[in-house]
Amino acid sequence: MTKPTGYSAPPVDLPSRQEPDPDPVEECAGCSELAAVRDRARAGGDMTTVTDCNVHLRRHPEGHQ
Numbered sequence: 001m002t003k004p005t006g007y008s009a010p011p012v013d014l015p016s017r018q019e020p021d022p023d024p025v026e027e028c029a030g031c032s033e034l035a036a037v038r039d040r041a042r043a044g045g046d047m048t049t050v051t052d053c054n055v056h057l058r059r060h061p062e063g064h065q
Helices: 029-043 047-059
Strands: none
Touching: 029 047
């Protein structure tokens, strides 16, 4: 049995696995609207909506790639 320490262990620093935000396709109204919603959500601290917008931009129905 090990002796318990009287202090906390240092925090573990995990790497960030976030991908960069996808860029909207120029002249696409859908992409422009998603980017605008994403910007407003980020300004308001709503990171769930930011993530949702990024997913929709990556899976845009027109298949912009």
